[in-house]
């Protein structure tokens with residue numbers, strides 16, 4: 001199965017039509033080693049599909065992230081980015097705010113948080129989002145990396 005076929009399967013499973021546009025967005029994002037902005041994705045898309053507007057790209061990205069196919073990255077600068085991670089199990093991301101590298105973190109404190117919420121707030125946790133912002137090893141050695149955003 002090639003990438004496009006497996007993406008088509010994923011979309012079908014979510015009852016989303018495997019349109020050329022959605023598949024093209026997924027193929028671009030899965031080829032990136034880092035998180036990308038909607039504008040950057042749009043520029044690459046325009047080389048494949050010449051008639052696609054930025055608002056359409058925003059909508060597709062939002063739709064794919066709402067369905068959990070891709071991950072929305074909220075950078076400390078407030079700029080929105082997207083990332084494709086092939087790792088399907090529950091995990092979180094460590095993002096480098098400087099070079100945009102993303103690393104999987106298998107650590108999750110959900111048990112402790114759920115206990116805290118039920119004990120102190122008498123509530124129940126339904127879901128959670130956790131993104132760790134930092135500097136990767138090479139960037140943490142570079143002077144001024146923290147000022148890059």
Ligand SMILES: [Zn+2]
Nearest residue numbers: 096099136139
């Ligand atoms: Zn880095």
Ligand SMILES: [Zn+2]
Nearest residue numbers: 085087093104
């Ligand atoms: Zn991941």
Ligand SMILES: [Zn+2]
Nearest residue numbers: 091108109110
């Ligand atoms: Zn978690």
